[in-house]
Amino acid sequence: MAFQCRLSGATIHSLKMATIPISSSSSRFIFRTLPQTLNHALFSRHTPPKAPPFSVLIRAFSAQAVVAAPAAEISDDKVVKPQWKAAIDFKWIRDNKEAVATNIKSRNSNANLELVLELYDKMLNLQKEVERLRGERNNVANKMKGKLEPSERQKLVEEGKNLKEALTTLEEDLINLRDELQFEAQCIPNMTHPDVPIGGEDSSKLRNMVGSPLSFDFLVKDHLQIGKELDLFDFDAAAEVSGSKFYYLKNEAVMMEMALVNWTLTEVMKKGFTPLTTPEIVRSSVVEKCGFQPRGENTQVYSIEDSDQCLIGTAEIPVGGIHMDSIVSESSLPLKYVAFSHCFRTEAGAAGTATRGLYRVHQFSKVEMFIFCKQEESDMYHEELIKIEEDLFSSLGLHYKTLDMATGDLGAPAYRKFDVEAWMPGLGRYGEISSASNCTDYQSRRLGIRYRPSESPSTTSNKGKTNQAAPKFVHTLNATACAVPRMLVCLLENFQQEDGSVIIPDPLRPFMGGIEAIYPKSR
Amino acid sequence: MKGKLEPSERQKLVEEGKNLKEGLTTLEEDLINLRDELQLEAQCIPNMTHPDVPIGGEDSSKLRNVVGSPLSFDFPVKDHLQIGKELDLFDFDAAAEVSGSKFYYLKNEAVMLEIALVNWTLTEVMKKSFTPLTTPEIVRSSVVEKCGFQPRGENTQVYSIEDSDQCLIGTAEIPVGGIHMDSIVSESSLPLKYVAFSHCFRTEAGAAGTATRGLYRVHQFSKVEMFILCKQEESDMYHDELIKIEEDLFSSLGLHYKTLDMATGDLGAPAYRKFDVEAWMPGLGRYGEISSASNCTDYQSRRLGIRYRPSESPTTSKKGKTNQATPKFVHTLNATACAVPRMLVCLLENFQQEDGSVIIPKPLRPFMGGIEAIYPKSR
Numbered sequence: 011m012a013f014q015c016r017l018s019g020a021t022i023h024s025l026k027m028a029t030i031p032i033s034s035s036s037s038r039f040i041f042r043t044l045p046q047t048l049n050h051a052l053f054s055r056h057t058p059p060k061a062p063p064f065s066v067l068i069r070a071f072s073a074q075a076v077v078a079a080p081a082a083e084i085s086d087d088k089v090v091k092p093q094w095k096a097a098i099d100f101k102w103i104r105d106n107k108e109a110v111a112t113n114i115k116s117r118n119s120n121a122n123l124e125l126v127l128e129l130y131d132k133m134l135n136l137q138k139e140v141e142r143l144r145g146e147r148n149n150v151a152n153k154m155k156g157k158l159e160p161s162e163r164q165k166l167v168e169e170g171k172n173l174k175e176a177l178t179t180l181e182e183d184l185i186n187l188r189d190e191l192q193f194e195a196q197c198i199p200n201m202t203h204p205d206v207p208i209g210g211e212d213s214s215k216l217r218n219m220v221g222s223p224l225s226f227d228f229l230v231k232d233h234l235q236i237g238k239e240l241d242l243f244d245f246d247a248a249a250e251v252s253g254s255k256f257y258y259l260k261n262e263a264v265m266m267e268m269a270l271v272n273w274t275l276t277e278v279m280k281k282g283f284t285p286l287t288t289p290e291i292v293r294s295s296v297v298e299k300c301g302f303q304p305r306g307e308n309t310q311v312y313s314i315e316d317s318d319q320c321l322i323g324t325a326e327i328p329v330g331g332i333h334m335d336s337i338v339s340e341s342s343l344p345l346k347y348v349a350f351s352h353c354f355r356t357e358a359g360a361a362g363t364a365t366r367g368l369y370r371v372h373q374f375s376k377v378e379m380f381i382f383c384k385q386e387e388s389d390m391y392h393e394e395l396i397k398i399e400e401d402l403f404s405s406l407g408l409h410y411k412t413l414d415m416a417t418g419d420l421g422a423p424a425y426r427k428f429d430v431e432a433w434m435p436g437l438g439r440y441g442e443i444s445s446a447s448n449c450t451d452y453q454s455r456r457l458g459i460r461y462r463p464s465e466s467p468s469t470t471s472n473k474g475k476t477n478q479a480a481p482k483f484v485h486t487l488n489a490t491a492c493a494v495p496r497m498l499v500c501l502l503e504n505f506q507q508e509d510g511s512v513i514i515p516d517p518l519r520p521f522m523g524g525i526e527a528i529y530p531k532s533r
Numbered sequence: 534m535k536g537k538l539e540p541s542e543r544q545k546l547v548e549e550g551k552n553l554k555e556g557l558t559t560l561e562e563d564l565i566n567l568r569d570e571l572q573l574e575a576q577c578i579p580n581m582t583h584p585d586v587p588i589g590g591e592d593s594s595k596l597r598n599v600v601g602s603p604l605s606f607d608f609p610v611k612d613h614l615q616i617g618k619e620l621d622l623f624d625f626d627a628a629a630e631v632s633g634s635k636f637y638y639l640k641n642e643a644v645m646l647e648i649a650l651v652n653w654t655l656t657e658v659m660k661k662s663f664t665p666l667t668t669p670e671i672v673r674s675s676v677v678e679k680c681g682f683q684p685r686g687e688n689t690q691v692y693s694i695e696d697s698d699q700c701l702i703g704t705a706e707i708p709v710g711g712i713h714m715d716s717i718v719s720e721s722s723l724p725l726k727y728v729a730f731s732h733c734f735r736t737e738a739g740a741a742g743t744a745t746r747g748l749y750r751v752h753q754f755s756k757v758e759m760f761i762l763c764k765q766e767e768s769d770m771y772h773d774e775l776i777k778i779e780e781d782l783f784s785s786l787g788l789h790y791k792t793l794d795m796a797t798g799d800l801g802a803p804a805y806r807k808f809d810v811e812a813w814m815p816g817l818g819r820y821g822e823i824s825s826a827s828n829c830t831d832y833q834s835r836r837l838g839i840r841y842r843p844s845e846s847p848t849t850s851k852k853g854k855t856n857q858a859t860p861k862f863v864h865t866l867n868a869t870a871c872a873v874p875r876m877l878v879c880l881l882e883n884f885q886q887e888d889g890s891v892i893i894p895k896p897l898r899p900f901m902g903g904i905e906a907i908y909p910k911s912r
Contacts, residue, residue, distance in 0.1 A: 258667065261665060264666060276902065284641060285645065286640055289753060291692070291753060292631050313694070314694065328638070523656065
């Protein structure tokens with residue numbers, strides 16, 4: 011499902027610090043430079059949201075000469091402290107900065123690569139400095155062990171004290187620097203598969219086309235009208251009870267939802283996927299680690315009052331979280347899950363025509379596939395996932411096209427994304443019914459999911475111990491097997507008959523008590 | 534002041550009018566405040582009670598029915614948590630990391646068992662002419678209040694959504710009750726009988742203690758709920774119908790249970806009368822509530838504003854117009870057809886076998902692809 015990721019980050023155009031000699035007491039400078047514009051085209055083409063302003067508390071440090079100009083604006087001294095750290099490979103980013111920069115641009119991301127590299131450099135230097143000071147302090151401590159003249163001892167004590175103070179300051183600076191580096195670096199989107207077309211929505215490439223639009227020799231109705239006539243849903247009562255974009259399903263529509271979920275789970279289980287149901291309330295940190303922004307403006311995420319919890323917008327989140335902070339054995343891979351859950355989305359900022367009826371709703375049922383695998387196998391599993399999806403939709407008799415989404419449409423976590431758009435005759439256009447993303451190690455670096463490669467037989471250390479290979483990050487993939495409301499739109503609109511009935515596709519009938527069609531009810 | 538008056542008389546009247554107007558404004562405000570305060574206090578008054586309901590606390594509840602008897606096992610009985618662990622049916626540990634305690638993932642056959650339970654229950658209840666529904670799980674908090682729950686009290690069971698007046702439902706009773714909010718239905722449309730499937734969310738604040746292990750008390754679960762709107766004189770009859778449907782469902786699954794007529798101390802404000810079903814859970818070693826059927830008479834309908842217009846009586850007024858009878862408040866009833874986690878506890882604990890497998894009750898098998906049992910998986 012296209013659940014665009016938004017990453018907002020206040021970009022600080024320059025860090026300005028004053029020169030301070032090491033021996034004097036440190037002074038604090040509070041800097042905040044508000045960015046002039048925040049380009050969040052990464053998230054939404056039509057409504058670029060504003061990111062909440064951030065400020066950074068930076069203590070002056072070290073004897074490095076820097077620009078002396080004062081900060082442009084000073085306001086709240088909130089420390090940027092991410093609650094968790096992504097295991098970002100800074101060295102790799104630095105070594106491949108041209109590729110990373112090009113990628114950031116083609117993704118329309120607002121990540122500030124220059125700043126990340128600058129902070130990384132500073133951090134390395136600061137680390138060295140901290141280590142150097144530690145070394146000196148150890149020297150002093152060692153010297154103090156021997157026999158000394160009182161005046162000498164006193165000097166050493168002084169020196170030791172100064173070193174300790176300076177070290178404390180630098181160590182705090184290092185922590186803050188690491189936090190800021192994390193914050194900026196987390197904005198950097200995943201790299202992109204070389205075959206992905208570069209550009210906006212229109213540049214997406216057609217991968218596959220199955221069937222063709224059904225022709226009708228009577229006036230085609232849209233799903234809302236069909237639903238009204240067959241007494242299948244109620245949006246009006248739901249608007250009173252809950253608000254717009256909520257609905258009740260009634261009568262055969264309830265059975266269709268059950269049949270769709272049941273049939274989809276059964277089919278995907280045959281391919282070796284473990285079925286799951288998941289919590290629909292999760293900690294917001296898990297949402298962030300999957301690449302979503304629970305508390306940005308125009309966020310898609312509902313938050314629970316007085317808690318750090320949110321409602322999930324997709325089962326991708328609780329499933330990704332299952333193996334959080336762990337190392338799995340290579341032999342357990344691939345781990346393939348098919349999860350059924352309800353999903354909740356605020357759909358903030360999604361005004362317009364593409365919101366009618368079941369097409370865009372706040373709550374819906376979805377069956378989601380999720381794979382954890384070895385790095386070298388993710389492309390292969392991406393192909394497997396899209397094939398499973400296409401087989402499902404073909405079985406139902408839908409006409410659809412599969413697209414290789416262009417860079418501007420990818421969203422931060424995806425390395426590559428295939429969307430399936432099915433023909434919806436009532437709407438008169440194609441509508442997205444499914445999305446399959448290969449997130450490579452973007453999510454696993456945040457969720458902390460690694461695997462230990464099997465011991466290789468060739469290398470043993472001199473001492474005769476077998477080498478344990480360093481753990482690697484898994485690759486994660488997710489794909490929509492069935493998003494119920496969009497499927498209902500497809501089924502109702504495509505299989506409507508002139509007499510007002512709707513034919514049920516063969517595969518679903520056994521899961522609906524054998525019903526062959528939904529007929530108008532006599533009143 | 535409409536007639537012809539002397540200026541001095543007119544002036545006196547103007548003064549008097551002005552005083553009256555001020556006096557009136559003050560009194561009218563007082564009246565509004567008084568009405569509000571009256572509402573607030575009066576809303577606290579619980580529903581009246583059916584004359585047959587035993588008076589007292591939990592222990593005074595009266596046994597209405599017992600079906601079956603506790604199964605005897607000739608091997609040590611496991612509780613559902615242990616069974617679930619051995620058969621790889623749920624994961625509470627991962628859920629505790631991702632979401633918090635009292636959350637869980639269902640896995641493998643447990644997923645199919647949940648789907649079969651829901652599917653079978655809906656199918657059975659639909660045969661009794663209940664209209665199947667799925668409902669919103671986010672609702673306005675005012676609707677929660679009108680059903681008799683307190684969304685923002687301390688120790689509330691209700692999750693609220695940040696920056697909004699919305700909450701998560703703890704039961705489908707709420708969105709279903711809300712369907713006919715603020716409306717007058719025709720008498721001929723009654724009874725309106727709904728069977729609704731939804732996920733339910735409960736904070737379970739203040740529910741510490743032993744009765745919280747595993748699936749017995751969780752923050753999120755699937756439930757199939759029956760809801761009836763009917764004429765006032767028919768609610769007792771439908772209450773009996775609802776408890777009969779529940780008992781038939783549980784008997785079909787082969788459960789041993791008892792039905793209780795709950796005492797006054799255990800009723801909760803909206804209920805006029807409440808029947809609870811407690812099933813034998815051998816792993817827990819006691820009876821556990823799996824279902825509840827309440828007759829709320831007009832408590833909820835007076836808050837939700839749901840009335841019906843009785844059919845015209847043959848009496849016509851002197852002027853020859855037919856009398857339109859005054860609308861009356863409907864009576865509402867709700868009953869749990871299937872609360873999935875409690876059912877899972879019952880099925881796993883009652884139908885466990887010595888070899889570690891669990892037999893699936895026959896009615897559920899067609900809804901699970903024909904599976905007859907859950908077997909330990911070879912590792």
